[in-house]
Amino acid sequence: MMDFNTIFRGALPNFTANGTGAAATNATGNTFSSGIMESLVPLLGSQFSPLLKAYMLFHNMAGSHLGLDPALIVTLFGIIWAANKLWRQLFMTVYTFVHTHFMSSITITNNDEMYIHMMRWLASQPRMVNSRSLTAESTSKSAWEEEDDSGIISAPISADGDGIYLNFSNQEAKSPPRFVPALGTHGFWHNGRYFRLHRKQESIFEEGGGSMTAFKDKEYLMLSCFGRSPEPIKHLLQHAKEQYYTDHHAHTIVKRPAPQNMRRYGGRHNWLQVSNRPVRPMKTVVLDGKQKIQVLVDMNEYLHPATPRWYANRGIPLRRGYLFYGPPGTGKTSLSFALAGVFGLDIYVISLQEPTLTEEDLSALFNSLPRRCVVLLEDIDSAGLARAPDASTDEDKAEETNEKDDRKRKKTETKEDWKVSDLARELKKQGGENEKKGISLSGLLNAIDGVASHEGRVLIMTTNKPESLDEALIRPGRVDLQVGFSNATQEQAKELFVRMYEADSSPVIRNPLRGSVQHSGKIITNGPAQPQGSNNTKIRDSSSDGFTSDGSTEVDDRSSAFTSPVKVNFGPGLDDDAGDMTPEQLDEIADSFAQKIPPGQLVSPAEIQGFLLKRKKQPIQALAEVEVWVEALVKQKASKTKVLKVQ
């Protein structure tokens, strides 16, 4: 019978025989090589000595105990290693050949929105989620996402406040992580076709000017499929994108300028999504119906795909600006959001008081807007826009005079007379010199309509003090339509009351504008720019099959998709004094409520909403308490105190 060594030797190439000799010489060979190894240990130093010792142990064990030729085993491992290398090389060559000649691929970088669409899609694929190599990402639900309330313990709260209150301390633990493919290569099937996904990451050195240099991780997704046409991948990407936006349907995405360190990467990094909230139904904004129609029609015509050509043929810059003015809490922001909802646009909110915002940043922000969107510049009057750099306020002048006096006084004093107050003043002065100057009026005008500024956007500026605005800011071309808001009329108070207490299960109001009431708001239009004529637009509420005006263009108010047919249950703890009130009864109570609101428009819709919210299931109680509340509110406003006696 042949022994193990003989079989191996027969299978291995000849050169191994020279080194190994016959099995009989094993012992001599082992002793010889052990001797060499031992003498090598001190020469190689402490770093390699454990390795050598381990090898010697293996050598002795294999040789003397197992009766195997150690050199033979080492050679065998060497051959396996070389074969593996060769196989890999061969595989890579064949794969590269097939990939180059028989496959198509598309690469996406994480700088692009497409990357997010694709990752979200992959995370939603059950096959992908069951892959063996995954990356887990933490997720948390936004305030508006539906959540399972089955585990929420609640019990009636007694009149003296005893009971079990809701507790959300472990809500984060309930949101499951999201799993996406890990770095590396994955394969998956979609619509009967095989796709390969290669996710890789590399660190690149980015120079941002000055000390702003840093290593940044950049990720790539390479999607490949068999065939010489990349069409299937394009379809897959389109599918992922549609899937992503299907989830966003009937939501308004709100974006704000990203932090300064992110903005330096430019492009989509300039803006950060801060919220994704359900669309605000247009009918929930209580406003003069004519005003609503006018803004809706104007915006609808401006956003029409035929409009850019119309503007271009006439050499008019493709921009539309709106000024919403009126007292605080009268619905300026609410209308902006409702408009974004009607037209399915994202809202980009900019605060000019943001301390890190420079004029260059503002231009970059305007230039990185998408083709169609709403840009909201809130409280434009409080932005402190300076017309001329040398315009100094009375305060500055007073300070200047004080400084002159100080200097005169100091001349008569010796250096030793310096006080702490002098030092503080000096420091303040130096600090002031380094302080950021803020955004000037010309900087803002440049961003809004400078030569390089973005076209296609809808700009909405809101203000409480229109009279304090610079004429240049609101001239036609920058502001094309002014919409005035005012405190609540009695009709508006009634509408707010009905909205608050109508059951969600009641039939939805078919027309978003019907039921809106007149108030003393004004509309001033600045200039024409109406390509399709102003009488051909229909505003359609998706809950409705009726239309409000004649014409051919339809606006789908997606907002109504949110009118739930289910009556909302707030849980125990709130007494419902409305019972099964009929719409007629509610209307009657609402009428009586409205009579108690002073007709002189002293109370804002926001104040009425706040009052009703505190009694959100008690319309009868609200009616009983409104008189006292109004009286206290009027008194408080007259005395200019901020503290409410009755809430």
Ligand SMILES: Nc1ncnc2c1ncn2[C@@H]1O[C@H](COP(=O)(O)OP(=O)(O)OP(=O)(O)O)[C@@H](O)[C@H]1O
């Ligand atoms: N006309 C209105 N119709 C319905 N709700 C309104 C109206 N006006 C105000 N509200 C309610 O009052 C709150 C504040 O409204 P909003 O922020 O739109 O007011 P604003 O005019 O933009 O105020 P500010 O000038 O202080 O920014 C919101 O919750 C909104 O629902």
